[in-house]
Amino acid sequence: MIPVFDGHNDFLLRLYNLPGHRTEIWEGRAGGGHLDLPRMRAGGFAGGFFAIYIPSPAPTGLALGPALDRAMDAPPFDLPFPGGIPAPEAQPVALAMAGHLMALERTGTLSICKSVTDIRGAMSAGRIAAILHMEGAEPIGEDLDTLHVWHAAGLRSLGPVWSRPTVFGHGVPFRYPGDPDTGPGLTSAGKRLVRECNRLKIMIDLSHLNEKGFDDVAALSDAPLVATHSNAHHVTPSTRNLTDRQLAAIRDSGGMVGLNFATVFLNPDGRRMPFKGWEPILRHLDHLIAHLGEDHVGFGSDFDGAEMPADLGDVAGLPRLLAALADHGFDADLIRKIACDNWLALLERTWGA
Secondary structure, eight states: OOOEEEEEEOHHHHHHHSTTOHHHHHTTOSOOSSOOHHHHHHHTEEEEEEEEOOOOOTTTSOOTTHHHHHHHTSSSEEEOOOOOOOHHHHHHHHHHHHHHHHHHHHTTSEEEOSSHHHHHHHHHTTOEEEEEEEESOTTSOTTOHHHHHHHHHTEEEEESOSSSOOSSOOBOOEEESOOSOOSOOOOHHHHHHHHHHHHHTOEEBOTTBOHHHHHHHHHHOSSOOEESSOOBTTTSOOTTSBOHHHHHHHHHTTOEEEEOOOHHHHSTTOOOSOOSSSHHHHHHHHHHHHHHOGGGEEEOOOBTTSOOOTTTOSGGGHHHHHHHHHHTTOOHHHHHIIIIIHHHHHHHHHHOO
């Protein structure tokens, strides 16, 4: 079985939302969701980026629930998000999610990895290789002191924003049709964050960042440009997807894009509803490969954070996806690159060994 290393999941949010059920969820006894240890093993899931994400507080936030789903089922839609969450409010949530990941490490079935050597070691030992990632930097203050705390705790990947603004920059709203040019660029604090992440070798994730913020990172960063879970705007014109100009910048930096399995970013008509078959995924992959090259495309599933295609279902469906790539004409070497090897090579370019 070809191993899969994945650019993004929201499993820690699922654990946070179901307190007291961590063991049952991890062992596959709780049902629901897209990820648990038995299904990861069945699907060949070797590891990936486990996101810390701070939910929008009710009632001011647009809940990621039925109202949002209904809007995404009937494009066009334009879903603005509330203002930023102060660091003191975000930090307890982030700590709780990091605590869940560290507790899983104590089971001996998962390793929090700080280097590619760690990742390869975990994979060889049959443990899930987890990268501690932050999707939206709300838990970090403008002085960046807490960035160093999180780095010491194992943080090795960070997105300055989710779709809410932060003190560092501005995310895109969920809008279809739309393009990512939706607001101003990085703040002065955001520019300092980029430079300090470069110094600490924390990977910077461009998914959710608007176009001007993307350009600011491209101008400032000395690391490869990475979007962990984004698709091709040419195929699905969502604000969350990347334009061909952005893809060219990522390619030229030696960077990487992880294909997002969320149906709302795959369906050409922008609908959230699941589709049968693999054609939207294949269209996006073909476009990404054409514009990035075979060495700069991987998966960024968004498991436990989005609606999945019907024939994929959950992490156990990954072998079906890889079989569809083979049926599409991708050879074994290319499939292995997309499934795993490209991510490890990107992390070596970003972190070193």
